[in-house]
Amino acid sequence: MTNSYPISRVASTLCLLCVLIVTSCSSNSLNQADYSLTLPSARIETREAPSPEELAEKTKVVILGTGTPIPDAFRAGSSIAVIHKGQSYLFDVGSGAIRQATIARYKYDIPSLYPSQICCVFLSHLHSDHIMDLSELAHTLWWRRGNGLQAWGPIGVEPIANTLDELISIDANFRINGVQPVSNPDGFRVDAATITPGILLQEDDLTIEAFLVDHGDIDPAFGFKIITNDLSIVISGDTAYSEVIAEKAQGVDLLFHEVISRQGLEQNSPDFQRYHNSVHTTSNELARLARIAQPKRLVLYHGLFYGTTEASVLNEIEALYDGEVILANDLDIFTTDSR
Ligand SMILES: [Zn+2]
Ligand SMILES: [Zn+2]
Numbered sequence: 001m002t003n004s005y006p007i008s009r010v011a012s013t014l015c016l017l018c019v020l021i022v023t024s025c026s027s028n029s030l031n032q033a034d035y036s037l038t039l040p041s042a043r044i045e046t047r048e049a050p051s052p053e054e055l056a057e058k059t060k061v062v063i064l065g066t067g068t069p070i071p072d073a074f075r076a077g078s079s080i081a082v083i084h085k086g087q088s089y090l091f092d093v094g095s096g097a098i099r100q101a102t103i104a105r106y107k108y109d110i111p112s113l114y115p116s117q118i119c120c121v122f123l124s125h126l127h128s129d130h131i132m133d134l135s136e137l138a139h140t141l142w143w144r145r146g147n148g149l150q151a152w153g154p155i156g157v158e159p160i161a162n163t164l165d166e167l168i169s170i171d172a173n174f175r176i177n178g179v180q181p182v183s184n185p186d187g188f189r190v191d192a193a194t195i196t197p198g199i200l201l202q203e204d205d206l207t208i209e210a211f212l213v214d215h216g217d218i219d220p221a222f223g224f225k226i227i228t229n230d231l232s233i234v235i236s237g238d239t240a241y242s243e244v245i246a247e248k249a250q251g252v253d254l255l256f257h258e259v260i261s262r263q264g265l266e267q268n269s270p271d272f273q274r275y276h277n278s279v280h281t282t283s284n285e286l287a288r289l290a291r292i293a294q295p296k297r298l299v300l301y302h303g304l305f306y307g308t309t310e311a312s313v314l315n316e317i318e319a320l321y322d323g324e325v326i327l328a329n330d331l332d333i334f335t336t337d338s339r
Helices: 012-026 052-056 097-107 134-139 157-177 243-248 270-279 283-293 310-318
Strands: 004-007 060-065 079-084 087-091 120-122 150-153 191-194 198-203 206-213 221-228 232-235 254-260 297-304 325-327 333-336
Touching (some): 079 097, 079 221, 087 097, 134 157, 150 157, 206 243, 221 243, 243 283, 254 283, 283 310, 297 310, 310 325
Parallel strands (some): 120 150, 150 191, 232 254, 254 297, 297 325
Antiparallel strands (some): 060 079, 198 206, 206 221, 221 232
């Protein structure tokens, strides 16, 4: 089950219904209708620049993956796409995210989500569940890429980019030096930049800022704030309770935040409870953060449930926070009304 969430138009009672639907379906069988597509797929797509229609569209957010390191039949690894003026900016790229990008490209008619059209990825940290599809993203149809992928990440991202070059070098050699036409012999290269806190990108009504969060001994780890002409978004990445997120997310349209179930945490061994407490945000801590930040919408992703039902995580938060909370599913889409 996927859902679309226009910002500010839907009455809160309807949203409550959406949440109930999401909750009831996400742990059940896969619905074939989830993969019904609006356009034919399996097409070669190249384009030099966004179309005038794309440039005129409002900002959209598509959740490509809501999962964690735990294999999940219904949730790809962590990844959120912000689509603005004909470009797709990915925040993390966990396992299966690029498959979901392909589905979203046709399901929602978003050309910039075609894998070889995705320009940019921002990595919150270098845990495997946030980077496993980096090769998939950089190398899918690389010989037809106009430009190589641009990647921002914590220290370590540049050696990873070099390793990806090595990974694809035999394929690149076959294609470049064989009879296959190759439009860009450097299309497989990842242009990597190491993040320092602050503004990473500022162009054309879009600002992307990175800030440090507390992911325990996984340091540095970053959250992101994205401001466009019509949406304000904060993405937590993986983090323990971090006051900086409450500050950055003050009144934003959308706060995407990871969560671990308080009840589920108690099912873990003492060692894992200690670990999770130091690196993730429990449902009651997230409710406290949301009460301070007061986002227009709190969207849960990267949920660690550990034996509890997904609905129970919502219940845990809603018992302590009366704002709107949505438990996201893969391929949910968020858009905005005009202002
Ligand atoms: Zn993670
Ligand atoms: Zn992590």
